Amino acid sequence: xxxxxxxxLEIHAQLLTESKIFCGCSTQFGAEPNENTCPVCTGxxxxxxxxxxxxxxxxxxxxxxxxxxxxxxxxxxxxxxxxPDLPKGYQISQFEAPxxxxxxxxxEGDGGTRRVCLTRIHLEEDAGKLVYEGTxxxxxxxxxxxxxxxxxxxxxxxxxxxxxxxxxxxFLRKLRSILRYLEVCDGNMEQGSLRCDANVSIRxxxxxGLGVRTEMKNMNSFRFVEHALEYEIQRQIATLDDGEKIIQxxxxxxxxxxxxxxxxxxxEAHDYRYFPDPDLVPVEIDSTWVEEIRGNLPELPDEKENRxxxxxxxxxxxxxxxxxxxxxxxxxxxxxxxFPQAKKVSNxxxxxxxxxxxxxxxxxxxxxxxxxHLSGMLAMIEDGSISGKIGKQxxxxxxxxxxEPQAIVKEKGWVQIxxxxxxAGVIDHVLVSHPDExxxxxxxxxxxxxxxxxxxxxxxxxxxxxxxxxxxxxEKLQSDN
Amino acid sequence: MDLxxxxxxxxxxxxARREVSSEEVTRHLLARISQLNPELNAYITVTEEEAxxxxxxxxxxLANGDATSPLCGVPIAIKDNMNTxxxxxxxxxxxxxxxxxxxxATAVRKLREAGAVFLGxxxxxxxxxxxxxxxxxxxxxxNPHDHERVPGGSSGGSACAVAADLCIAATGSDTGxxxxxxxAYCGVVGMKPTYGRVxxxxxxxxxxxxDQIGPIAKDVTDCSLLLQALCGYDPCDSTSVDSxxxxxxxxxxxxxxxxxxxxxGEYFIEGMDAEVEEAVRNGIRILEKEGARPVEIxxxxxxxxxxxxxxxxxxxxxxxxARYDGVKYGFRAKGASDTxxxxxxxxxxxxxxxxxxxxxxxxxxxxxxxxxxxxxxKAQQVCTLIRQDFVEAFQHCDVIVTPTVPxxxxxxxxxxxxxxxxYLLDIFTTTVNLAGLPGLSMPCGTTSGGLPVGMQILGRHFxxxxxxxxxxxxxQQTLTTSKTQA
Numbered sequence: 015x016x017x018x019x020x021x022x023l024e025i026h027a028q029l030l031t032e033s034k035i036f037c038g039c040s041t042q043f044g045a046e047p048n049e050n051t052c053p054v055c056t057g058x059x060x061x062x063x064x065x066x067x068x069x070x071x072x073x074x075x076x077x078x079x080x081x082x083x084x085x086x087x088x089x090x091x092x093x094x095x096x097x098p099d100l101p102k103g104y105q106i107s108q109f110e111a112p113x114x115x116x117x118x119x120x121x122e123g124d125g126g127t128r129r130v131c132l133t134r135i136h137l138e139e140d141a142g143k144l145v146y147e148g149t150x151x152x153x154x155x156x157x158x159x160x161x162x163x164x165x166x167x168x169x170x171x172x173x174x175x176x177x178x179x180x181x182x183x184x185f186l187r188k189l190r191s192i193l194r195y196l197e198v199c200d201g202n203m204e205q206g207s208l209r210c211d212a213n214v215s216i217r218x219x220x221x222x223g224l225g226v227r228t229e230m231k232n233m234n235s236f237r238f239v240e241h242a243l244e245y246e247i248q249r250q251i252a253t254l255d256d257g258e259k260i261i262q263x264x265x266x267x268x269x270x271x272x273x274x275x276x277x278x279x280x281x282e283a284h285d286y287r288y289f290p291d292p293d294l295v296p297v298e299i300d301s302t303w304v305e306e307i308r309g310n311l312p313e314l315p316d317e318k319e320n321r322x323x324x325x326x327x328x329x330x331x332x333x334x335x336x337x338x339x340x341x342x343x344x345x346x347x348x349x350x351x352x353f354p355q356a357k358k359v360s361n362x363x364x365x366x367x368x369x370x371x372x373x374x375x376x377x378x379x380x381x382x383x384x385x386x387h388l389s390g391m392l393a394m395i396e397d398g399s400i401s402g403k404i405g406k407q408x409x410x411x412x413x414x415x416x417x418e419p420q421a422i423v424k425e426k427g428w429v430q431i432x433x434x435x436x437x438a439g440v441i442d443h444v445l446v447s448h449p450d451e452x453x454x455x456x457x458x459x460x461x462x463x464x465x466x467x468x469x470x471x472x473x474x475x476x477x478x479x480x481x482x483x484x485x486x487x488x489e490k491l492q493s494d495n
Numbered sequence: 496m497d498l499x500x501x502x503x504x505x506x507x508x509x510x511a512r513r514e515v516s517s518e519e520v521t522r523h524l525l526a527r528i529s530q531l532n533p534e535l536n537a538y539i540t541v542t543e544e545e546a547x548x549x550x551x552x553x554x555x556x557l558a559n560g561d562a563t564s565p566l567c568g569v570p571i572a573i574k575d576n577m578n579t580x581x582x583x584x585x586x587x588x589x590x591x592x593x594x595x596x597x598x599x600a601t602a603v604r605k606l607r608e609a610g611a612v613f614l615g616x617x618x619x620x621x622x623x624x625x626x627x628x629x630x631x632x633x634x635x636x637x638n639p640h641d642h643e644r645v646p647g648g649s650s651g652g653s654a655c656a657v658a659a660d661l662c663i664a665a666t667g668s669d670t671g672x673x674x675x676x677x678x679a680y681c682g683v684v685g686m687k688p689t690y691g692r693v694x695x696x697x698x699x700x701x702x703x704x705x706d707q708i709g710p711i712a713k714d715v716t717d718c719s720l721l722l723q724a725l726c727g728y729d730p731c732d733s734t735s736v737d738s739x740x741x742x743x744x745x746x747x748x749x750x751x752x753x754x755x756x757x758x759x760g761e762y763f764i765e766g767m768d769a770e771v772e773e774a775v776r777n778g779i780r781i782l783e784k785e786g787a788r789p790v791e792i793x794x795x796x797x798x799x800x801x802x803x804x805x806x807x808x809x810x811x812x813x814x815x816x817a818r819y820d821g822v823k824y825g826f827r828a829k830g831a832s833d834t835x836x837x838x839x840x841x842x843x844x845x846x847x848x849x850x851x852x853x854x855x856x857x858x859x860x861x862x863x864x865x866x867x868x869x870x871x872x873k874a875q876q877v878c879t880l881i882r883q884d885f886v887e888a889f890q891h892c893d894v895i896v897t898p899t900v901p902x903x904x905x906x907x908x909x910x911x912x913x914x915x916x917x918y919l920l921d922i923f924t925t926t927v928n929l930a931g932l933p934g935l936s937m938p939c940g941t942t943s944g945g946l947p948v949g950m951q952i953l954g955r956h957f958x959x960x961x962x963x964x965x966x967x968x969x970x971q972q973t974l975t976t977s978k979t980q981a
Contacts, residue, residue: 053596053597053598056823057818057823058596058597058598058824059578059584059586059591059594059596059699059700059818060577060578060584060596060600060696060697060698060699060700061696061697062695062696062731062732062733062734063733064730064731064732064733065733092814094813094814094817094862096817096820096839098820098822098835101818101822101823102817102818103814103816103817103818103820104814104817158822158823285863285864287813287814287859287862287863287864287867288862289810289811289814289862289867289871292702292703292704292734292811293700293703293733293734294733294734295733295734
């Protein structure tokens with residue numbers, strides 16, 4: 015039988031606040047264990063949470079950008095369960111009355127643009143982390159690090175509308191890009207500041223109902239999300255083909271074995287006993303606040319992509335890559351402002367610059383070549399000061415040293431030879447040194463022309479202006495005829 | 496008058512005039528505690544050294560003339576569910592037997608800053624769950640009027656300490672009557688302020704939507720002075736209310752002419768103690784003689800108070816007490832390190848007493864999926880009706896007067912085997928917490944057996960002033976009467 019997959023995602027994004035959601039502790043990643051803790055986030059007897067307004071602001075910004083319907087009054091609820099990384103024995107989250115309902119993200123697929131609808135966006139606090147000596151199974155001792163406890167999260171839940179692992183990954187990439195544009199989340203999946211769980215089921219193609227779903231966890235990269243979903247879909251198909259039933263359960267992606275493993279079944283599932291947190295008052299959001307946030311939203315990836323296509327007449331693929339992050343798009347625009355040939359700037363960024371950055375696993379922010387340097391170098395190629403070939407060398411040098419292109423060219427003596435009399439001398443020398451080739455050319459073998467150009471370039475160590483060399487060579491070969 | 500019989504007001508005058516030093520009073524009370532506490536068991540922890548250091552500091556402030564609060568140099572007691580920096584805060588539980596908090600509760604900090612001297616931490620029902628101070632890891636506290644009887648609870652230690660002159664005043668906490676009921680049993684004045692008046696930060700939570708800290712004192716004036724020091728907005732407590740706190744002393748005029756006193760028929764029930772009913776009705780007559788006007792009112796949902804209270808309070812408690820898991824602080828069962836589940840299981844089985852476990856189970860049940868709508872949600876809905884009853888009633892009256900408890904203090908051990916009988920004692924007090932109103936209990940007479948009877952005065956939200964005004968007027972009349980009789 016032909017099956018199709020039905021996938022819904024739950025994304026947890028850490029909000030980029032200075033302090034935690036319910037206390038003043040720092041949210042800095044990488045501190046010594048339990049350094050960023052206080053009586054409130056360690057759940058001492060008698061402490062009370064106080065909501066960080068900035069958290070609501072960043073969550074609102076996200077919800078507004080994703081076109082969600084903002085609840086004028088949302089309520090924090092306690093999600094009760096026991097675990098050592100959860101010091102209060104409950105997580106403060108939202109349940110019946112979330113911050114935002116609905117909304118959507120548009121993704122590009124084979125069939126064009128597709129709208130993936132969101133169920134809800136809500137606020138919650140992160141839990142801590144368990145650290146084991148050795149592996150979890152064999153450890154003599156486990157330790158609790160509560161630095162992450164109380165770091166603010168938004169949970170974004172999609173409708174079960176994704177149909178393939180590729181689509182799920184595309185959604186996740188797009189969402190990550192939007193979150194980063196909004197400066198609400200750094201989107202780092204490896205460090206866990208962006209986390210993704212997935213609900214997966216399969217059904218016969220054409221069927222409208224939903225199959226039994228499994229919940230997938232521990233997919234901490236885009237690649238793992240795709241692999242895990244692909245594996246899980248195939249596993250479910252194989253299960254049904256074998257005449258067996260799919261069990262509703264939570265499964266973990268095992269990155270070393272590339273398989274999903276059962277973690278707990280529905281019977282073992284928690285009853286979280288949600289109820290409104292009596293320590294917190296409802297979050298009241300008036301339309302003025304929402305409008306203020308709407309008014310201050312930055313240009314988002316789709317809008318920017320469209321503008322790049324229209325204003326810079328770039329191919330859609332170029333525009334899409336350039337707008338993947340706001341930083342790269344800004345870089346492009348700064349360079350274009352000084353060197354207004356968009357396609358050339360785009361080509362250099364997409365080929366040379368991104369190749370270097372990808373190789374070094376660097377972000378554009380950590381790139382030594384400033385947009386001013388890049389545009390300066392392009393201007394030098396344009397006015398003939400250097401050749402395109404030298405340009406690549408200059409670029410590598412800029413990337414390596416962070417120096418200005420002018421300084422590099424001067425230092426290395428790479429200025430292109432434009433002077434006709436200087437070039438004429440070199441050409442004369444080349445022609446005199448190769449009488450046989452000259453004869454061949456004059457006998458009609460015009461292919462030899464290239465050989466002369468090569469020789470001139472070699473003699474000038476690539477610094478001759480190729481256009482001038484062509485002109486002068488033709489003149490010489492003809493006049494001496 | 497002996498030093499231990501002093502009130503805040505009286506002692507403050509003497510301290511200000513340098514007739515006595517805080518250190519002197521503190522030493523006197525510490526000596527009295529060491530003499531009487533072994534029998535009464537009002538204190539769990541006595542902090543002699545800290546108290547004397549605080550007293551000397553207060554004397555310094557008094558000498559320098561920078562004692563701005565009437566509490567400066569006044570020795571008081573703190574209920575053992577309020578965090579005191581560096582002094583163990585046990586909640587009368589094995590779970591926190593050795594727990595030393597690194598910070599003061601906001602209420603405690605305010606008293607410390609006012610210059611009050613902390614004699615120690617008072618006995619209570621474990622985690623404030625109980626009406627008799629029998630459910631304590633440290634053994635039952637006794638009623639100073641009859642040592643075979645309970646002092647009430649859960650703030651029984653504080654009420655006992657005030658009544659037995661083991662402190663000048665004390666703090667209590669009230670979730671369903673835990674200040675007012677022991678105040679009634681011990682013959683002292685106790686007040687639960689409006690929910691949100693006093694910060695709950697640092698008060699070890701029992702039921703967060705109902706808990707409120709308040710004063711227990713020897714008279715109404717002291718009650719208002721201690722209340723004044725406790726009240727005020729606290730940014731650390733999201734449920735604390737940012738509104739101006741009036742000068743409560745200005746309400747103590749003795750003038751209740753024209754005041755409308757609501758008398759709810761539902762609070763004078765069949766089967767209640769006749770002497771209690773008579774004492775309270777007599778109290779109402781006294782107020783009437785002073786010019787107050789009694790008004791019959793109805794609070795029709797009163798009968799649901801107990802079930803609603805025991806659903807909401809236990810539900811919140813089941814979640815609030817989840818943090819005591821043996822992982823971070825407090826008690827961890829020995830030899831329970833085989834598996835995490837075992838550690839949780841044994842720690843919580845051994846660390847909590849029977850009554851606390853009973854309530855955690857009740858609350859867990861009420862919140863469970865499939866039961867939530869029938870219990871917790873329904874209880875919240877009925878709670879709204881109870882609140883509306885009061886709003887409606889206060890259209891017709893300015894205060895409401897009722898008995899605090901249907902009967903006087905009972906013998907130790909009488910009700911421990913029957914939790915339901917114990918819960919029913921809260922019948923007149925829990926609705927006040929559910930509605931978030933201010934309520935005060937004060938002595939209004941004694942039974943033929945010599946046990947105090949408490950009269951409860953309730954006010955509108957944030958109208959502690961009118962409650963205190965009524966109480967003060969009544970107190971003035973009864974003082975005059977008893978003096979005349981004497």
